[in-house]
Amino acid sequence: MAHDHTLCPRFENAFNLLGKRWNGLIIRVLMNGPQRFKEISDLIPGMSDRMLAERFKELEAAGILIRRVYPETPVRIEYELTEKGHALEPIMDAVQTWAEKWVE
Amino acid sequence: MAHDHTLCPRFENAFNLLGKRWNGLIIRVLMNGPQRFKEISDLIPGMSDRMLAERFKELEAAGILIRRVYPETPVRIEYELTEKGHALEPIMDAVQTWAEKWVE
Known part of the structure; x- marks a missing residue:
């Protein structure tokens, strides 16, 4: 059991x-490829933008996703799963x- | 996305x-077959008996395991994963x- 411990x-x-809450769904959406904030937000109607921003930060800190900034005009920001994600x-x-x- | 929702x-x-906390480990231990309270308790040293009793109740309520009472002398009680478990x-x-x- 030492290993399990x-x-x-x-x-x-x-x-x-x-x-x-929401993390499974956010990760699911990103499995399909990089997305912009607004695109993910639109796909998950029940979730506020503030909540999404918070979750992005946590998932980024956990190394699950990265935020890419493309220096275009206007600037384009996309969220993308890492290899770990x-x-x-x-x-x-x-x-x-x-x-x-199994779950009702 | 309706389905995902x-x-x-x-x-x-x-x-x-x-x-x-502890649920993964308890379930892992029970994957090997039915166990008595004391056997599981001994296999997971950091966990108190009170905590184990509480987790058993939750996992039983969730349909993950069942508690079997064998009317022997002394009575034998074993915990066993259900099919769902x-x-x-x-x-x-x-x-x-x-x-x-992936996790450090």
């Missing part, structure tokens, strides 16, 4: 991050499959 | 349950793989 906090942190896909799929079958 | 709370609930295995594996690779 060492892993436990990392494991729980991963679940906590993904279980936080894209690597979440099998987890998201597994949870979705489980939740569809 | 409907699923969102179920999805988040699943993550929240699994991200709760066992179905978590691909998720646990996926998160473990991801956390091992």
Whole structure:
């Protein structure tokens, strides 16, 4: 069990991050490719822009996504999953499959 | 996105349950088969018996495990994953793989 113990906090942190309101949905949307703030905001109607900005910061701090600034006129800002973020896909799929079958 | 929206709370609930302290570890231990309270308690040293009892109740309420009472002398009580609980295995594996690779 020593191995499991060492892993436990990392494991729980991963679940906590993904279980936080909106994060799963934001990550799902970004799996399709980089998006601008407004595009994601439009795709998730129930979520306020302030909340989205907050989640972006947390997910960026966690290394799940990056914010890219393109120096155009007007400036273009896109949010994009990192490799670490894209690597979440099998987890998201597994949870979705489980939740569809087992959660009311 | 309508589909994702409907699923969102179920999805988040699943993550929240699994991200709760000790739950991942308790479920991992039970993947190996039914266990008695004392056996699980011994396998997870940092966790108090009161905490384990509380987690058992929550996981039982969530349909993840059942508590079986065998009318022997002395009475034998075992905790066992349900089918819903066992179905978590691909998720646990996926998160473990991801956390091992990506989480410091």
